[in-house]
Amino acid sequence: MTARPLALALAGLGLLLLAGCETGGADALEAGQDGILGVPLEEPVAKPDVVLTDHHGEPFDLRAETDGELTLAFFGYASCPDICPVHMANLTSVFDRLPSTVTDRINVLFVTTDPARDTPEALEVFMGSFDSDFVGLTGDLDEIVDLMTELNLPRPVFEEPDDDGFYEVGHPAQVLAFLPDDDHAHYAYPWGTRQSDFTHDLRALVDGAAAARP
């Protein structure tokens, strides 16, 4: 029992630290009435009807490939050294914690916001650092921008290239979760979501939100 006040104090300290984090570390997620920690979207969004190209160069029909399965989607780019690889590394650690009976029924998609540089070959290199079941997706920029608009995500912002032709791309910081029940995105996971929170929600949602209700 003595551990409890200490744990609470530490949790409080953690919250204070998070609150003091000016660079977008998310506040600790709080469970809604459905027991889910992800931030519910005001309006669930249908999975867009689009065919992209995966990191092996094969066509990837989003709806057909992920039909009826819990699907996480993140939009970023391979030449991003900070937020993008950290998100994917976190999700890889989450997958390491979960049994394959759960992860086999979850799709994790990394959709590039920078298809000019992120060819299937470039994505294959990038995805090689993460869980081998994760899928990198590229396509026409217009198609990807339409897809993001459909999902109510901010569109990619391309910075001016520097003298070496290198440029950075603004991209959404959050991960979207499409549920097995209706193939709609229902939750967003902001930058800074803890691995333990992801683990909790993926376990709870893999069989659908209806099954997750307490």
Add this chain to the structure above:
Amino acid sequence: MTRVSPWLVALALLVAAVGCADDDAAEAAPPEVTGAETPEPAAPDVAAVYATIGDPGPDGDTLVGASTDVAERVELHESVIDDDGSARMVELEDGIDVAAGEGVVLERGGLHVMLMGLETELAEGDRYELTLEFERGGEVTVDVDVVPTVGGDDGGGGHGGQDEAHGDDDG
């Protein structure tokens, strides 16, 4: 025999004194830099460096630049998330403030040193040298450890606490 003008002597002393003042400023020790690490880059051309910069003393200091042999260019960056949820990186041309009595933490999703145009492949277990330049404290060269891409701070932002409970990553 040439006679040295007293004015020249005075000028020489003045120059020496000014020089000494400069030396004193440069002799302010650079703050201690610990835990410098680079996650093994997932992309072949860019990498980030995270580290903890210690208390620079009562006058504070500013990290104004960095250099290394492993990359063509090095910039000081901050990842920021806009109100619309869009993440982007900002180059900090005025440097990174190292607060007096506190120091500063370069961490995932926040302040970082960005390496661009990698000239050496960085793999887990490697170590390379990075020179940090401080406005007051001058230069300090630190060893940077290349750590696994996967298995860093939980959640990013550096506040989530370390999570060691990953199995071997054979993914």
